[in-house]
Amino acid sequence: xxxxxxxxxxxxxxxxxxxxxxxxxxxxxxxxxxxxxxxxxxxxxxxxxxxxxxxxxxxxxxxxxxxxxxxxxxxxxxxxxxxxxxxxxxxxxxxxxxxxxxxxxxxxxxxxxxxxxxxxxxxxxxxxxxxxxxxxxxxxxxxxxxxxxxxxxxxxxxxxxxxxxxxxxxxxxxxxxxxxxxxxxxxxxxxxxxxxxxxxxxxxxxxxxxxxxxxxxxxxxxxxxxxxxxxxxxxxxxxxxxxxxxxxxxxxxxxxxxxxxxxxxxxxxxxxxxxxxxxxxxxxxxxxxxxxxxxxxxxxxxxxxx
Numbered sequence: 001x002x003x004x005x006x007x008x009x010x011x012x013x014x015x016x017x018x019x020x021x022x023x024x025x026x027x028x029x030x031x032x033x034x035x036x037x038x039x040x041x042x043x044x045x046x047x048x049x050x051x052x053x054x055x056x057x058x059x060x061x062x063x064x065x066x067x068x069x070x071x072x073x074x075x076x077x078x079x080x081x082x083x084x085x086x087x088x089x090x091x092x093x094x095x096x097x098x099x100x101x102x103x104x105x106x107x108x109x110x111x112x113x114x115x116x117x118x119x120x121x122x123x124x125x126x127x128x129x130x131x132x133x134x135x136x137x138x139x140x141x142x143x144x145x146x147x148x149x150x151x152x153x154x155x156x157x158x159x160x161x162x163x164x165x166x167x168x169x170x171x172x173x174x175x176x177x178x179x180x181x182x183x184x185x186x187x188x189x190x191x192x193x194x195x196x197x198x199x200x201x202x203x204x205x206x207x208x209x210x211x212x213x214x215x216x217x218x219x220x221x222x223x224x225x226x227x228x229x230x231x232x233x234x235x236x237x238x239x240x241x242x243x244x245x246x247x248x249x250x251x252x253x254x255x256x257x258x259x260x261x262x263x264x265x266x267x268x269x270x271x272x273x274x275x276x277x278x279x280x281x282x283x284x285x286x287x288x289x290x291x292x293x294x295x296x297x298x299x300x301x302x303x304x305x306x
Contacts, residue, residue: 001303003181003252004264007245012271014241016279021233025226027077032200033234035069035193038242042186050183053190056175060168061184062191068161069192069242074199075154082147083139090131091148093266094124095155096162101259103163108170110257115305120263122298127266130273130291161188162249162258169254181251188250189242260302267295 014034021030046052055061079088097120104110112120139147165188172179179187252261270292276282 001252001256001260001264001299001306003248004256004261005267005299007248007252007261008265008268008271010240010245010248011265011268012275014237014245015268015272016275017233017236017240021230021237024230024233026203027080028196028200028203030230030234030237031073031077032196034238034242035189035196037235037238038246039186039189039193041239041243042182042189042247045182046186050180050186051177052183053187055172055177055179055183055187057168057172057177057179057184058187060164060171061187064161064164064168065188065191066161066194067157067164069189069246070195072154072158072161073192074195075150075157079147079150079154082143082150084133086131086133088147088151089269090128090133091151092155092158093127093131093269095151096158097124097259097263097266099156099159100162100262101257103159104166104258107163108167110166110259112257112259113305116260116302119298119302119305120259122301123263123267123295124298126291126293126295126298127270128291129294130270130288132287159258159262162253162262165250165253166258181247181254184250185243185247188246256306260306264299264302267299270295 018030018034021034024030043052076088076092079092082088083091101112101120165184168184249261249265252264270288273282273284273288273292277284
């Protein structure tokens with residue numbers, strides 16, 4: 001529980017930095033470089049203090065990253081442009097715990113108690129109340145259903161990736177191996193690099209040529225000026241989210257059912273509310289405050305029953 005809450009806190013900090021980096025260099029590039037920086041930071045830890053990319057469960061941890069970070073985040077970003085931030089975040093954050101509970105029950109046989117189910121429901125209801133869009137903007141039917149399909153896809157892949165990490169821990173422990181969360185986070189991020197790299201290459205190929213040849217001086221000048229502005233935000237996004245946040249998720253998954261971990265992580269947007277108030281001057285509405293209080297009550301209940 002503590003690990004999941006810390007993950008939610010780090011992901012909220014990451015979102016503040018991520019928004020600023022994405023608005024300056026684009027979502028695809030910001031996402032790719034945050035994963036690259038996280039890979040570097042986690043590689044230092046894993047290869048100095050951990051077991052690096054070794055271990056019987058490495059393929060499972062890498063697959064977890066491929067599905068959760070690679071495919072899951074891709075589905076979420078595709079939904080953002082079609083549904084808007086509130087709808088995309090709301091649906092994705094609610095789908096992930098529900099899919100995780102179902103997948104872990106069907107595959108690993110993990111069952112939650114009635115009290116835990118009740119607390120999960122209370123938390124998700126609180127998140128839904130806080131994040132439900134206030135506007136009734138009309139979204140074209142096709143765009144709406146495509147956006148919903150991407151949230152389902154993103155939620156399913158993220159949930160499956162998380163359950164894969166849980167399974168990987170079981171495999172490692174059965175083999176007498178006990179990898180630390182930083183090492184498993186590194187192995188997971190390695191698996192998540194491929195999809196963002198392909199997306200960035202496709203999105204930026206024309207842009208690079210628009211400034212001239214890729215290796216021409218004016219292209220390097222554009223890159224230097226861009227990175228002078230944005231590197232602190234990219235680094236903050238990477239350190240808080242894909243480095244510390246992912247490590248805390250891995251820490252939680254080692255001993256706690258996936259559905260519970262991902263439900264607590266789903267409170268990230270609620271933790272973000274006071275942060276956006278401080279940094280962006282956004283007002284916290286009565287409904288958002290009510291939803292946050294309901295979700296906090298669910299988290300307290302979950303901690304008590306655990």
